[in-house]
Amino acid sequence: xxxxxxxxxxxxxxxxxxxxxxxxxxxxxxxxxxxxxxxxxxxxxxxxxxxxxxxxxxxxxxxxxxxxxxxxxxxxxxxxxxxxxxxxxxxxxxxxxxxxxxxxxxxxxxxxxxxxxxxxxxxxxxxxxxxxxxxxxxxxxxxxxxxxxxxxxxxxxxxxxxxxxxxxxxxxxxxxxxxxxxxxxxxxxxxxxxxxxxxxxxxxxxxxxxxxxxxxxxxxxxxxxxxxxxxxxxxxxxxxxxxxxxxxxxxxxxxxxxxxxxxxxxxxxxxxxxxxxxxxxxxxxxxxxxxxxxxxxxxxxxxxxxxxxxxxxxxxxxxxxxxxxxxxxxxxxxxxxxxxxxxxxxxxxxxxxxxxxxxxx
Amino acid sequence: xxxxxxxxxxxxxxxxxxxxxxxxxxxxxxxxxxxxxxxxxxxxxxxxxxxxxxxxxxxxxxxxxxxxxxxxxxxxxxxxxxxxxxxxxxxxxxxxxxxxxxxxxxxxxxxxxxxxxxxxxxxxxxxxxxxxxxxxxxxxxxxxxxxxxxxxxxxxxxxxxxxxxxxxxxxxxxxxxxxxxxxxxxxxxxxxxxxxxxxxxxxxxxxxxxxxxxxxxxxxxxxxxxxxxxxxxxxxxxxxxxxxxxxxxxxxxxxxxxxxxxxxxxxxxxxxxxxxxxxxxxxxx
Numbered sequence: 001x002x003x004x005x006x007x008x009x010x011x012x013x014x015x016x017x018x019x020x021x022x023x024x025x026x027x028x029x030x031x032x033x034x035x036x037x038x039x040x041x042x043x044x045x046x047x048x049x050x051x052x053x054x055x056x057x058x059x060x061x062x063x064x065x066x067x068x069x070x071x072x073x074x075x076x077x078x079x080x081x082x083x084x085x086x087x088x089x090x091x092x093x094x095x096x097x098x099x100x101x102x103x104x105x106x107x108x109x110x111x112x113x114x115x116x117x118x119x120x121x122x123x124x125x126x127x128x129x130x131x132x133x134x135x136x137x138x139x140x141x142x143x144x145x146x147x148x149x150x151x152x153x154x155x156x157x158x159x160x161x162x163x164x165x166x167x168x169x170x171x172x173x174x175x176x177x178x179x180x181x182x183x184x185x186x187x188x189x190x191x192x193x194x195x196x197x198x199x200x201x202x203x204x205x206x207x208x209x210x211x212x213x214x215x216x217x218x219x220x221x222x223x224x225x226x227x228x229x230x231x232x233x234x235x236x237x238x239x240x241x242x243x244x245x246x247x248x249x250x251x252x253x254x255x256x257x258x259x260x261x262x263x264x265x266x267x268x269x270x271x272x273x274x275x276x277x278x279x280x281x282x283x284x285x286x287x288x289x290x291x292x293x294x295x296x297x298x299x300x301x302x303x304x305x306x307x308x309x310x311x312x313x314x315x316x317x318x319x320x321x322x323x324x325x326x327x328x329x330x331x332x333x334x335x336x337x338x339x340x341x342x343x344x345x346x347x348x349x350x351x352x353x354x355x356x357x358x359x360x361x
Numbered sequence: 362x363x364x365x366x367x368x369x370x371x372x373x374x375x376x377x378x379x380x381x382x383x384x385x386x387x388x389x390x391x392x393x394x395x396x397x398x399x400x401x402x403x404x405x406x407x408x409x410x411x412x413x414x415x416x417x418x419x420x421x422x423x424x425x426x427x428x429x430x431x432x433x434x435x436x437x438x439x440x441x442x443x444x445x446x447x448x449x450x451x452x453x454x455x456x457x458x459x460x461x462x463x464x465x466x467x468x469x470x471x472x473x474x475x476x477x478x479x480x481x482x483x484x485x486x487x488x489x490x491x492x493x494x495x496x497x498x499x500x501x502x503x504x505x506x507x508x509x510x511x512x513x514x515x516x517x518x519x520x521x522x523x524x525x526x527x528x529x530x531x532x533x534x535x536x537x538x539x540x541x542x543x544x545x546x547x548x549x550x551x552x553x554x555x556x557x558x559x560x561x562x563x564x565x566x567x568x569x570x571x572x573x574x575x576x577x578x579x580x581x582x583x584x585x586x587x588x589x590x591x592x593x594x595x596x597x598x599x600x601x602x603x604x605x606x607x608x609x610x611x612x613x614x615x616x617x618x619x620x621x622x623x624x625x626x627x628x629x630x631x632x633x634x635x636x637x638x639x640x641x642x643x644x645x646x
Contacts (some may be wrong), residue, residue: 077452124634131396131592134455135584136633142581143626146619265577268398268459275456307467314460318453319446 016338023333028283032193039185048181053297055185057290058192059249064273064285065199066242071271072280073203074235075215076129079267080137083121083144084240086262087114088247090148090155093257097163098154103177106166107248114244115237117144122236126229129218138264145262160258178252188249195242200282202238211235243270272310276317278326287325363493365614370490372610374499376603377506378565382579383586383602384513384595385557391593392530392550395444395454399462400583401576403555406465407432407562409473412480412571421483421567425505428563429556436555440548448547462576469573477572502564509560510599517595526550530593581622582606585629591639600641 014022034041038054063085070076091110095101101109121140128136148155155161167175168187178184202208210231213221222228251257260266277288292310299306321328386400397403407428414424443461447453482498489495517523528536529546537543569575586605590597605625612621632640 071452077455079455124630127634128637130452131390131394132633132637134396134452135588136630138581138584139626139630139633143623143630146623146626150617150619150623264581271456272459275453305467305471307463308471311460311462311464311467314463315443315457318450318457318460319443322447322450322453 016334019337020330020333023337024330027329031283031286035189035193039182051181051185053293055188055253057286057293058188059246059253060270060273060293061286061289062192062195062249063243063246064270064277064289065196066239066246067267067270068274068279068281068285069199069239069242070235071274072284073208073215074211074232075218076126076232076236077134077271078125078137078236078239079134079264079271080121080139080141081239081243081270082262082264082266083137083141084114084118084243085247085250085266085270086141086144086148086257086259087117087240088244088249089251089257089261090161090247091244092248092251093161093163094154096166097161101166103166103168103252107252110248110251111241111244114247115241118237118240118244119233122233122240126232126236138267141262141264141267145259145264148259148262155257155259158259160256160260162256165252165255184253188253191245191249195245196282199242203282207231207234272314276314276324278324281324281326284324284326291325365611366491367493367495368610368614369607370495370610371499372606372608372613373603374503374506375565375568375610376606377503377510378561378568379579379582379586379606380599380602381506381509381513381564382558382561383583383590383598384510385554385561386583387587387590387593387595387598388526388550388557389554390587391595392526393444393448393454393547395458397554398455398458398580399465399576400458400554400558401578401580402462402465403432403436403558403576404562404565404579405469405573405576406435407559408480408566408569408571408575409469409562409573410559411563411566412473412478415480421480425563429560432559432562433552433556435559436552437548439555440551444547444551466573466576473571473573475573477570480566480571482567498567502568505564509564513557514595522546522549582625585625588629589632589640591641592637594639594641597639597641601639 035054035058039051042048042050042054063081066084067078067081070078070081088110091113092106095106095109099109121137125133125136125140149157152158165177165179167177169176176183178187203211210221210226213224213226214228214231218228221231247261250261273289273292274285275288276292277286278284292313295310295313296306299309303309317324323330382400382404385403386397389395389397389400410428410431411421411424414427415421418424439461443457444454447457482496484498484501486497487494488497488500490500517527525536525541525546526549528539528541529543529550533543536546582605583602586602587598589605590599590601605628609618609621609625612624
C-alpha cells in the first residue's frame, strides 16, 4: 500500500514508523472489511437506507481518488474532474437510452467516453501547471457543461436523462440485473475495489515513483530522464478513467444522468473530499468522502443549513490539518507509540513549507 | 437591429460592472497569489446587503455608500481568519476559498432566503436612445462604474497606499526592507478585493435578481476576464471584461446566451494555452 513500511536502517525490531505502518495496514484492512460486509452488518444496527449510502460513498470515493491521483501523487490540482465523471455518466445513459446498448456495452462506452475526453483535454491541460492547470481544467469542464446544457435533446439538460436498467446477464427467461440491491452493492464494491487495486499497483510501480518525483520537483525529474509531459498526461488519463468509472457506476445506480453532475461544484466536492481525507494516501480520500457524506446524510435531516458546517470543516482542515484526517490520525498514533520521536508532527505544523503535497505517511 | 443594439449596450454596461468585480479578483490573485473561488459570492453578498439596506431604509444611495464599506471590513476579517493561516500554500487556498464560498452562500440562504428577489432601481423611467426606450438606471450604473474604475486606477497610481500595493506585488521582500508594512498591505488588498466585488454587487442589484446563487454564475465570467486580460494586468482585466460582455451581448442577439458563454470560454482556453500572459501583455506595466 501507500502505507508501506519506510526503508532505512532499523534501529530496533520495530521503529515507530513500522508500528505506524502496521497500524495503517490494520486500518486499511478494517476499511476493506467494512465495505465488503456492509450489506450484512448494517441491517443489524440500522436500516437499509445506509446500504445505499455506503454504496454511494464507494462511488464518490473513487471520484475523490481520481483527484487524489493527480493532486496527491502528481502535484496537479484539477478542478474539472466532473467532466470525466459526466462523460462516464452520459456515456452510459446515452448508450442505453439513445443508442439502445446493453449493460456491458453501455458500461464500456461510458468508460471509453471518459478516457477519450481525458486524452483530448488532458493533452492540452498538462502543458500548464499550478494555477493555470487548475483554471484550465475548470474551463474545459465548464465548456462541456454548457454544451451539455444546450444539447438538451440528447442530454436532457437540467432535468437529466433517465433510462431503463438493462439486464446484466440473460439466461433464457431469467434476467440478472442491478435491480437486485445486494447485487448492485457488490457490483459497485468489486468495480471500485478493482480500481483501487489498480491504483495501488500503479503507485507501487516505477510509474508511480516517477509521478511522485514529478510532484516533488519536475525540473529534476526531467533531468533524470523522466518524460514529464507524458507522465502527467498518463496520470491525467488514468485519473479521468477513475472518474469515468465512478460516473458510469453512478448512472447505473441512479438510472439517470444529469448535467448538474458536470458543474464545477461537483469537481470542487471531490477536491474537498480528497484533501479533508488526506491527499497522497491511498485510503485518505475514502475516509474524507465517507465522513463528509455521512455528515451530509445525517445532519441534513435535522438542519437545513448543514452546509455551513461543511464549509467550516473545509477551512479548519486546511488551516490545522493540511494533511487531512489521515495526517491527523498518523501524527496522533506516532505521538502514542513514540512520544519523543516525532519528526512527522513537526512537519505537520509547518504549514508554509509543505503545501500539503507530501503524502501523509 | 434595435434588439442587437439594446443587447450590445446591455453587454457593455454589464461589462463595466464586471470590470469592477474582476479587478477585485485580479488584485487578490496578483498580490496574494490566491485563486479566490469565493469572489462571485463576495459580489452576491454585495447584492444581498444592498437589498437589506434598501428594504430597511428605502434609500439606495445609502446602500451604495455602506455596502462597499461593509465589504472592506468583511474582507479584512476573512483575510485575517482564513487567508493568513494558510499563506504560502497556493493549492490549499483554492480549497479554503471553496469552503468560504459554501459558508457565504449558505449564510445568505439561511438569512435572506432561497427565493430570488428583485430590487427596484433608484432611478426610474426610460430615455429614448437611438430609437429604443432605454432603462435610465442602466445608464446611471454605467456612469457610476466608469467613475469607480477611474477612481480605482487613480488610487492605484497616485495614492501612497496604491503605490505600496504595486510595490509589494512587484517585490515583497524589497518592499518590506523599504519599510512598507507588507502584511498589512496583504490584508488591505484582500479587503479592497471584497469591497470592489460588493460595490459591483450594489450597482448591479437593480439590474439583475438578488439571489444566493448569483455568485456561481458570475465567477467564471470574472475569471475569463482576468485570464484574457492577463493575470495581474489590471488595465487588461478591465478592458477584457468590457470587450467580452459586449461580445456576449452581441452574440446573444443571434444565438442562445449559453453559446455566447461557450465562445468566451473557448477564447479563454486559447489565451491560456497560447498566451498565458494575456492578450494585452506588453501594452502596460
